[in-house]
Amino acid sequence: MIIELLRVKVPPEHREQYIQKDAEIWTAALARYPGFLGKEVWINPNDTGEIILVVQWATREEWKAIPQAELDAIDQKFNQELGFESEIVESCEYRSVVRSWNS
Template sequence: MVIELLKFKISAEMQKTYVQKDAEIWTTALAQYPGFLGKEVWLNPHDSTEIIFVIRWATKEHWQAIPFAELEAVEQNFAAALGDTYKLVESAEYQVQTEFSSFVKL
């Protein structure tokens, strides 16, 4: 499994709307693709302007197979719904380690 982590900044007043529109637009679009396993929304209790999305993919190949033009179209739809109210501040990729015996001796 591969994790796509996205961190956004948005005004505290827009947070609820942002999360709702993300579910309607982005999550709905991503759920149509093979390999999409789910998405979590993390809200920082100490910074109401920070939202983190943790998106789970079966493999990196599934994630990377989404055509760029389709991602652009979804982003344009999302931006039209929210305007210039958010900023991507971090994007990262993680792999889920399921076997720890080679790393940790118990």
């Protein structure tokens, strides 16, 4: 499994709106592609303007097979409907090496 991690900065007063629009537009769009396993949204209790998006993909190849033109179209729709500025301040990926933990 591959994890796509995005750290996003938003105006604190718009955090819930961002989360809602992200689910409606980005998550719904990504769910149509092979390899999409799910998505988690984390909020920072010490910084109300920070959101962490954790997207799970079956393989890196399936994730990266999404055409850039389609990603650009989704992003354009998202930004038009969002109505305020947000910024991805960190983007990275992680690969799972352990599938379960037994004590």
